[in-house]
Amino acid sequence: MTAPLLSIRGLKVRFTAYGQVNEVLHGVDLDVPARGNVALVGESGSGKSVTMKAIMGLLRTPPAEITGGQILFRGQDLLTMRERERLKLRGTAMSMVFQDPMSSLNPVFTIRDQLATILKYADRRLGRDRSRAQRLARVHEVLAQVRMREPEQVAAAFPIMLSGGMRQRVLIAMALLSEPELLIADEPGTALDVTTQAQILKLLKDLVAERGLALLMITHNLGVVRETADRVYVMNKGTIVESATTGAIFAHPREEYTRDLMAAVPRLTGGHRYGTQGGRA
Amino acid sequence: MTDAGPITTLSARQQNWYRFSHNPTALIGTAIVILAVLAAILAPLITPYPEHVGAVVNFRARHTPPSAEFWFGTDNVGRDIFSRCIFGLRVSLTLAAVVLIIAVPVGTTLGLVAGYFGGWTETIIMRITDVALAIPPLVMALAVAAVLTPSLLNAMLAISALWWTWHARLVYSLTRQIRALEYVEAAETLGASKLHILFREILPNCLGPIVVKTSLDAGFVILLGAALSFLGLGIQPPTPDLGTMVADGAQFLPEHWWESLMPGTVILILALGFNLLGDGLRDLFDVSEQ
């Protein structure tokens, strides 16, 4: 068996606020295999966002402090790696799709300018040499990969001219620029309408299947997990409660927490009456 | 998800106190302001020569440099500068207090009304504000002193007549933001009166920035008052006033440097104290309003 692409071992993080110390991750273990499609699901305060930020090196220290564990990417520990080496990975080999398509794009630059600039800096970090024309060609290429019908027109547009769904696609294209091996998506589609969300989830799934990249999705929505991921980690209060394949966990959740969480989600087929004196009493 | 769990078990008051007590700027500012106010109130008790406040003449001790007997030295008629500086605080603090007690409520109310009602009310109030903002307070005070007589009261009136504009602008822009928030709409749908919405829903949410601005303003008003006295337009002798003392001492520079430098330093520290306090309060409110 080959080593996973991303492997988190015993990750511990604590926060200091108002002179009080709180441990928020108590030894998290999580694996994302190459070409894997993994979801990390949890409610607010579960620690899923802290885990994501720790992977991407976005935790602000202080107040946060990583007190233990390893985050191995291609077998190298990101936590002991030199900052320089880590910067080479961030946004290139591992890149992130941000949640809010409204605030993650700068309103005063065209999509082409923003993507080309990001690519230029990625090239510089990695010591790649590419002309501006080549970079623009790459920008159009990734826009086509996220199923934009007219990549040239989208590239020339300002963010305000695009719909929410199109902006989310641009953010995914941005993450694809340097051909990442691992894509980390923070609540993909949560800020969008349900019909647009369905399109974005299908796109992410297709990208994993077609481009051979691995996806780690952070979400609170169990339905989204079932529709998109192959493997699920359920997180609560800073620990991984349960992990299994998507099919197994939705068919037979082992832990009580997982069962309660699933029971709380309303079903599209109906049949539940809300109220304490109603169906459940 | 927006509903992140609490990161601390401290109450809001404890959190605020924690931040304030861990903010050296705020603590130094508070200490300066409290000391200045106490010194001004207790001036007759703590000064070595309280009688030097009046038209006392002590020619034998004139132009004495700072010493154990006269900490800040003496002036051209031999009065103790330290005692006069402490009494001078009274004038500066009174000026700041009176100006702000007039300007802050007036500016706040006008800003609230203009920001909430909009339309013609807004146009009229804000255009008057813009015109008043264009007049420098020092020029206004000079004009008032020229028409009426130079006195502390006239200086205070002149400054107050313009100072409210800054608060009107501040509260106006805050109100414009707050009136669009859901809790204001909720209060409207619950049938709350305009008065309730202005003073119970919106005003409490403007208090942070108002307090910060008021504290910073106190420093500026004190400096302005000192400038007016320096020009001879403030309080009239023999009442000790820091600005007047700087002006009087300036004739004897550089040999008798302490006569200007000592009261000047007191003005500086007092204005600095209010500024540090204001900055500290701003840090406090910035965090709690995130």
Next chain:
Amino acid sequence: MSAPVLELRGLSKAFRVRHGFMGRETREIRAVNDVSLTIGRGEVYGLAGESGSGKSTIARMIMGLTEPTAGTILIDGAPVAHAGQRPVQMVFQNPGASLNPRRTVAQSITVPLAVQGVGAADSAARVAELLEMVELPRHFAGRYPHELSGGQKQRVAIARALATTPKLLILDEPTSALDVSVQAKVMDLLADLGRDLGLTYLFISHDLSLMRNFADRVGILYLGRIVETGTADQVFAAPSHAYSRLLIASVPVMSEDEARARPTIPLIDGEIPTAEALVAHEAKQLSQGSKA
């Protein structure tokens, strides 16, 4: 039969948007277009739609926060009074924004009581009663919103809405800012209150699974129009409008049963179509079908 609690007749709202040189030309955007519906006593009417569908504008018009450009709003068969005097209350989407951060729970709840001229002593008793109704401990009266969890804040917002004993309660995405475990409890509370107090709800949501389980009747709103209406069972079992089908088909679900129950949507160029594309696609097929 008594008059419905809420009746909307041909309700429309058009916004004028200035554009062109110096904003001299204006264009009309119809946010709400000829919407009619009735809600009977004790009924839960679910209004589903995506952003821009006009569902919030309808809620705002019923509350009196926005004036309709055409149509009438009848409550208990009578035309409505000014905002603030209507027997309608609203629970907003984000309890963090709808409660004033500088006012205690009791101060927030007593706003409508003061308007009704309730004295201080009676008011305190009523606050205790309302807190009990939403299953919060009495000592929460002195707390500030930031000392409460999201679910607790929403309970306070519900208590405040109930203080005036409204005839109709508009629930505007009341649980979309909450965790699902908290959502279930708040929905239980709303169902209990609805039954115990005989409340009528207009439930606005984009969460169709939740709507399926909470609403008696459902209206699907698309570009300012109600394109489909019926009992929840009818609409979810057999949606007739293309947009309703797309909306229901897009819901991420928890089980195979639900996935099978979703309508199937034709992929256009291998992609899930947008609402406009699907509606156009179906119209084209219809016209081709009628020609053949």
